[in-house]
Amino acid sequence: MNFRDKVVLITGAGSGIGRKAALMFAERGAKVAVNDIDEARGKETVEKIKENGGEAVFVHGDVSKTEVAKKIVSETVEIYGKLDILVNNAGIVPYGTIEDTDDEEFERTIAINLKGPFMLSKFAVMEMKKRGGGVIVNVASEAGLVGIPKRCIYSVSKAALIGLTRSLAVDYVEYGIRVNAVCPGTTQSQGLMARVNASPDPEALLRKMKSRIPMGRLGKEEEIAFAILFAACDEAAFMTGSIINIDGGSTAV
Numbered sequence: 586m587n588f589r590d591k592v593v594l595i596t597g598a599g600s601g602i603g604r605k606a607a608l609m610f611a612e613r614g615a616k617v618a619v620n621d622i623d624e625a626r627g628k629e630t631v632e633k634i635k636e637n638g639g640e641a642v643f644v645h646g647d648v649s650k651t652e653v654a655k656k657i658v659s660e661t662v663e664i665y666g667k668l669d670i671l672v673n674n675a676g677i678v679p680y681g682t683i684e685d686t687d688d689e690e691f692e693r694t695i696a697i698n699l700k701g702p703f704m705l706s707k708f709a710v711m712e713m714k715k716r717g718g719g720v721i722v723n724v725a726s727e728a729g730l731v732g733i734p735k736r737c738i739y740s741v742s743k744a745a746l747i748g749l750t751r752s753l754a755v756d757y758v759e760y761g762i763r764v765n766a767v768c769p770g771t772t773q774s775q776g777l778m779a780r781v782n783a784s785p786d787p788e789a790l791l792r793k794m795k796s797r798i799p800m801g802r803l804g805k806e807e808e809i810a811f812a813i814l815f816a817a818c819d820e821a822a823f824m825t826g827s828i829i830n831i832d833g834g835s836t837a838v
């Protein structure tokens with residue numbers, strides 16, 4: 586997987602899976618636009634890439650706001666001259682059943698997990714069409730494929746992201762734009778570990794999470810990032826509209 590001369594924009598790349606993917610794209614020659622709502626964390630990813638001899642720039646912004654999504658894409662194109670690959674990775678993981686979900690949580694989750702990727706993809710395809718192609722990778726979730734207890738609005742947002750993936754794949758195949766989704770199972774990311782450590786009994790919670798996974802362990806950030814890179818690479822040229830499960834067997838049972 587070689588990304589030399591490719592320009593990659595990754596949202597939510599200040600942490601976890603997004604940061605790992607940013608580092609791995611840069612190691613393989615990509616110029617990486619690192620987006621995050623958290624400026625300090627985003628800039629830290631850029632520093633790490635530069636320390637490794639890679640090329641990256643920080644593009645600040647909240648993906649849930651249409652004007653900001655537009656600015657994130659246009660800034661990337663202004664800086665690097667084009668956009669080859671968009672990774673819609675930024676996301677939040679609210680907890681609860683439908684009864685636990687109020688208006689505010691509904692709106693916020695849909696805005697970040699669905700409207701963000703929707704609008705970023707819209708502005709990205711406009712740029713990609715001008716240059717004859719591109720790739721979008723949406724980071725969805727196993728929760729978009731199967732029912733996960735107490736993840737109601739999260740599951741709804743990720744199932745819709747899978748719908749967006751297939752719709753874009755069909756509409757933009759004639760423009761040379763490929764669109765795929767990666768569906769991670771429970772992955773030991775910075776974000777997930779922060780949630781685990783904030784729980785009353787982190788050890789018990791980790792044991793419970795592992796017990797639900799046929800492989801008996803959580804995913805690693807790089808295992809998900811590899812799937813993102815594969816979906817984006819030129820060797821995957823025949824793959825579009827694909828939904829890649831990578832979850833230690835969770836959705837196979």
Ligand SMILES: NC(=O)c1ccc[n+]([C@@H]2O[C@H](COP(=O)([O-])OP(=O)(O)OC[C@H]3O[C@@H](n4cnc5c(N)ncnc54)[C@H](O)[C@@H]3O)[C@@H](O)[C@H]2O)c1
Nearest residue numbers: 597599600601602622647648675676726769771772774776
């Ligand atoms: N970790 C898992 O177990 C798991 C499982 C399935 C799917 N996923 C998905 O993978 C993606 C990454 O997850 P992670 O665990 O690495 O997360 P994480 O919490 O470690 O990182 C997410 C990053 O997104 C940023 N972000 C949040 N809201 C934003 C916004 N509005 N605009 C821009 N940036 C924003 C955060 O600041 C953070 O840096 C998410 O879409 C998540 O739903 C994760």
